[in-house]
Amino acid sequence: MTPPVLYWISGSPPSWRVMLALTLKGIPFTSKRLDHGAGENKQPAYLALNPKGQVPTLVDGDVVIRESLAVLAWLDRAYLHRPIWGADAGQAAQIWQDVMLMEGDLRPAVTVTAQSLLRGMPLPDAERDALLVGVDALSKTLETQHFLGGGTPMANDIWLYPALHWIARGVVKSGAAPLPIARLTEDRPALAAWMARIAALPGVAETYPPHWR
Ligand SMILES: N[C@@H](CCC(=O)N[C@@H](CS)C(=O)NCC(=O)O)C(=O)O
Structure with missing residues (x-):
């Protein structure tokens, strides 16, 4: 094939x-x-x-x-092996719900934040606040489970991981990110541990954007 x-x-x-x-x-x-x-x-x-x-x-x-x-x-x-949209109907619904909330509520905040930082523009308060609220909720979930998908990373984890790295890239490039954004993961140990857990999975390091290395 x-x-x-x-x-x-x-x-x-x-x-x-x-x-x-x-x-x-x-x-x-x-x-x-x-x-x-x-x-x-x-x-x-x-x-x-x-x-x-x-x-x-x-x-x-x-x-x-x-x-x-x-x-x-x-x-x-x-490719039916190793599902990323859940192992059963209940889990699929939960993952879809997370992904739709991420697409609807978090994506605009992530996009404006990352682009503002990368372009050296001021970060609007509304997007900064929306980002912090969204990230707080996800971090809280990660206090009691290893991945947003439960015991294994699923599509909701797959959505969030590049988004947070995009912001981290903006923080590095701007050099002057507002503190709550610069410390987005540092201030949330459960989120930082989740980032490290995903980064350590086989093959994930190789997916890191080459021009960010
Ligand atoms: N909704 C699309 C978004 C795709 C998208 O926005 N791609 C951007 C990169 S992040 C792109 O291709 N930009 C290049 C361009 O438009 O010239 C998806 O999730 O696949």
Whole structure:
């Protein structure tokens, strides 16, 4: 069987999500890294696969998927071993609920925070506060379980891990992040322990965005 092909850009959280899912599920894949600076994601050959010129795109046989969460759904249905959307219906509902809350409430805060830091712009209070509230709730969950998915990382863990690293990258680049953001994980030991636990999983270190190393 031909392995799936992942088109990705270094530092793109949705791309990293898919790479983590492939890694955690142990699915070998062909990596096609695109150079955003050189506009490779806007070249005709790639636009034929993904008309928005965005990443990630996963090509698996005849199937082409252009949304990271849809890729995660595809992988779990096409490769049944090591589920990432839960082992039963109750767990699947819990994971979907977390992911939808992350997409709805946390994503705008994460995006504005990371982009403000990376661009050296002031961080709006509303997004900073939304980020802290969201992260506090997740950290509280992690006080009583190893992963958001319970005993093993699931799609909710896969969503959060690149998001927090994106912010951490912004903190490093800006050098002047507001203290509650600069200390986001340091101030939350359960969250810091969870980050370390995920980082230590087989193959995860290799998924870290190359241009952030
Ligand atoms: N909802 C999409 C978001 C994809 C997205 O925003 N990709 C960005 C990188 S994080 C991208 O491709 N940007 C390049 C561009 O638009 O030129 C998903 O989850 O896959």
